[in-house]
Structures are given as structure tokens and as C-alpha cells.
Amino acid sequence: MSGSSSVAAMKKVVQQLQLEAGLNCVKVSQAAADLKQFCLQNAQHDPLLTGASSSTNPFRLQKVCSFL
Numbered sequence: 001m002s003g004s005s006s007v008a009a010m011k012k013v014v015q016q017l018q019l020e021a022g023l024n025c026v027k028v029s030q031a032a033a034d035l036k037q038f039c040l041q042n043a044q045h046d047p048l049l050t051g052a053s054s055s056t057n058p059f060r061l062q063k064v065c066s067f068l
Contacts, residue, residue, distance in 0.1 A: 026034075043049050054060055 052059075
């Protein structure tokens with residue numbers, strides 16, 4: 001049994017290595033520049049930077065309803 005499980009494990013490793021070999025590599029500096037550009041282009045739509053309006057904010061404090 002250990003032989004067949006070893007073969008299955010090695011097949012998984014080969015499959016993972018084939019998957020990784022097919023990926024396109026990008027330099028970290030290029031990926032960082034792309035990410036920075038994306039963030040700057042989309043900053044006006046980011047509620048963490050611009051603030052959310054009270055009418056559309058799902059995390060606003062709910063009004064307490066109490067019966068007298």
C-alpha cells in the first residue's frame with residue numbers, strides 16, 4: 001500500500017509543478033507598480049478613503065426602538 005500511496009503523492013506533486021510551470025512570472029516591482037496604479041485609479045470609489053454616506057452605510061448604528 002505504501003508504494004501506491006507514494007505513486008499517488010508523486011503524481012500530485014508532478015501535477016502541481018506542471019500547474020506552476022504554466023504560470024506567467026511577473027517581477028515584484030512591476031506587480032507593485034500595477035497595484036499602485038490600480039489603487040490610485042479606483043481611490044474615488046473606495047469608501048475607506050472617501051467615507052460612506054450615512055444613508056448607504058450598512059454598519060451605521062441602528063436606532064433603538066422602545067415601547068413605552
